[in-house]
Amino acid sequence: MSLKITVSDVAKVYRGRGRAVPALDRVSLQVADGEFVCIVGPSGCGKSTLLRILAGLIPQTSGNVAIASGGRGKPLHSFVFQEYAVFPWKTVFQNVAFGLQMRGVPEAERRAAALHWIERVGLREFADAYPHQLSGGMRQRVGIARAFANDPEVLLMDEPLGALDAQTRLILMDELLGLWELDRKTVVYITHDIEEAVLLGDRVVLMTARPGTPKATFAVPFARPRGVALKATPAFAGLSYQIWEALRDEAVAAMGAAGAGLGRATTRTGAPGAEYGS
Amino acid sequence: MSAEGRDRLLALGAPIALVALWEAAVRSGLLDARFFPPPSLVVGTFWRLAADGTLLQHTWASVVRVLVGFAIGSAAGLAAGLMLGTIRSLRVALEPVISALYVIPKVAILPLVMLIFGLGEASKIAIVAIATFFIAVINTTAAVVGVEPIFLEAGRAFGARRLQMFAHIILPGALPAIFTGLRLALGTALIVIIAAEFVAAKEGIGYFIWFAWNTLRPEAMFAGFIVIGALGMLSYAAIRWIGGRLMPWQEDVASPEGRSEHA
Numbered sequence: 001m002s003l004k005i006t007v008s009d010v011a012k013v014y015r016g017r018g019r020a021v022p023a024l025d026r027v028s029l030q031v032a033d034g035e036f037v038c039i040v041g042p043s044g045c046g047k048s049t050l051l052r053i054l055a056g057l058i059p060q061t062s063g064n065v066a067i068a069s070g071g072r073g074k075p076l077h078s079f080v081f082q083e084y085a086v087f088p089w090k091t092v093f094q095n096v097a098f099g100l101q102m103r104g105v106p107e108a109e110r111r112a113a114a115l116h117w118i119e120r121v122g123l124r125e126f127a128d129a130y131p132h133q134l135s136g137g138m139r140q141r142v143g144i145a146r147a148f149a150n151d152p153e154v155l156l157m158d159e160p161l162g163a164l165d166a167q168t169r170l171i172l173m174d175e176l177l178g179l180w181e182l183d184r185k186t187v188v189y190i191t192h193d194i195e196e197a198v199l200l201g202d203r204v205v206l207m208t209a210r211p212g213t214p215k216a217t218f219a220v221p222f223a224r225p226r227g228v229a230l231k232a233t234p235a236f237a238g239l240s241y242q243i244w245e246a247l248r249d250e251a252v253a254a255m256g257a258a259g260a261g262l263g264r265a266t267t268r269t270g271a272p273g274a275e276y277g278s
Numbered sequence: 279m280s281a282e283g284r285d286r287l288l289a290l291g292a293p294i295a296l297v298a299l300w301e302a303a304v305r306s307g308l309l310d311a312r313f314f315p316p317p318s319l320v321v322g323t324f325w326r327l328a329a330d331g332t333l334l335q336h337t338w339a340s341v342v343r344v345l346v347g348f349a350i351g352s353a354a355g356l357a358a359g360l361m362l363g364t365i366r367s368l369r370v371a372l373e374p375v376i377s378a379l380y381v382i383p384k385v386a387i388l389p390l391v392m393l394i395f396g397l398g399e400a401s402k403i404a405i406v407a408i409a410t411f412f413i414a415v416i417n418t419t420a421a422v423v424g425v426e427p428i429f430l431e432a433g434r435a436f437g438a439r440r441l442q443m444f445a446h447i448i449l450p451g452a453l454p455a456i457f458t459g460l461r462l463a464l465g466t467a468l469i470v471i472i473a474a475e476f477v478a479a480k481e482g483i484g485y486f487i488w489f490a491w492n493t494l495r496p497e498a499m500f501a502g503f504i505v506i507g508a509l510g511m512l513s514y515a516a517i518r519w520i521g522g523r524l525m526p527w528q529e530d531v532a533s534p535e536g537r538s539e540h541a
Contacts, residue, residue: 078436079435081432087429090446
């Protein structure tokens with residue numbers, strides 16, 4: 001399988017008021033074409049920072065990031081934020097068509113693509129509604145459709161279901177799996193929910209507390225297509241628990257660091273690429 | 279009775295009861311009729327002055343000054359605020375100056391404005407424009423700076439360029455708070471024009487009230503108060519209506535409890 005995303009030795013240090021706060025430390029990560037990679041880690045471990053560096057929204061302090069172009073003339077990446085990042089002043093249709101409009105895609109083509117994805121996420125009757133008229137789950141369907149309609153090489157998702165209630169989250173996980181099955185795009189998915197990561201991902205990368213660096217990688221062996229029913233199996237629970245055991249130390253460290261108002265002083269020599277599980 | 283019906287009865291009934299109380303207080307001698315003419319007299323005077331065109335003439339004079347001054351001041355304030363909000367260095371350089379000038383009561387510089395613009399319409403329009411400008415520029419700047427960072431990120435993530443960012447993200451994102459500023463500005467414009475007309479006009483509702491004082495006709499003064507109250511309510515409703523048209527995505531644009539003032 002060919003490599004789609006290559007992250008080599010990326011570090012990020014936030015500077016301000018005479019203080020330097022390291023957010024990411026020597027992060028290396030490779031994502032294959034069509035792979036669904038979930039990154040989990042304690043709060044403040046820099047996982048969102050890593051995703052924003054991938055999206056070119058913020059510059060890294062050092063290291064390299066490369067996303068292989070598919071040569072289709074499509075955008076390299078589209079971003080799914082949490083549901084409140086849907087533009088409140090645009091209708092569902094205008095939101096979903098936003099990326100295409102920014103790229104200057106002709107009106108007719110833009111319209112067809114947007115309507116196609118609005119239909120796919122089940123919001124056809126709401127195409128002309130404004131976000132405030134929708135529930136949180138429906139708003140996030142808009143956010144997801146906005147990214148899929150842009151037809152990117154890579155989908156970058158930053159805790160897209162993190163702000164939703166538990167039931168809505170389960171429903172949207174199933175829907176997201178269904179949408180992804182359509183053309184199995186490469187995905188980097190940030191979450192703090194281990195079960196979500198195991199259900200969605202081909203691989204789960206665990207990050208350390210700040211400064212974040214990959215600590216361990218877990219292959220997720222479950223066959224696709226998957227659904228939420230997978231959560232009921234012992235193998236699923238076993239893998240989830242295994243990841244939690246590895247994450248717990250980091251979560252505790254992150255809480256301690258937050259209490260002290262500082263990042264961790266020690267640098268970790270994580271073992272990126274180490275394969276556990278299955 | 280339903281809760282809604284009771285609310286409506288209270289909202290309508292309380293003012294009527296107050297007016298009735300006022301009338302009774304004047305007639306029984308509890309209130310001095312020289313300062314507080316009975317509502318019956320005020321209403322009678324109001325109708326007489328409305329019928330002979332006096333009120334309309336003065337109201338119209340004030341409305342024209344407010345509208346022209348407000349249009350000039352808010353357009354300039356809006357343009358300046360959009361620039362200050364988007365260009366950081368400009369903001370850093372000018373914000374202290376604007377804040378310092380903003381706190382000067384605009385009525386205090388009326389003599390200077392009259393010196394510069396003369397005794398005619400220009401000085402009245404100018405003072406309204408100046409008052410409007412400062413409120414508009416400060417609120418517009420704050421509105422632009424206050425656009426949620428997540429929307430800016432989303433815009434950039436989907437490849438919006440500078441002008442696209444402005445048209446699709448910054449302007450609509452700032453619009454609700456800009457309108458809050460315009461609502462404040464219009465209210466201030468009314469205050470300023472009345473004050474200006476007290477001292478430097480031969481027509482206008484402020485002049486009318488001042489003249490009523492000079493001629494010891496409190497009932498005419500109260501008729502003027504009614505006009506000002508109506509103008510305030512009307513301008514509030516107008517801004518609200520325009521806001522609703524411009525921002526169909528908002529549930530309620532101008533609700534006083536809904537948004538912070540950003541000032």
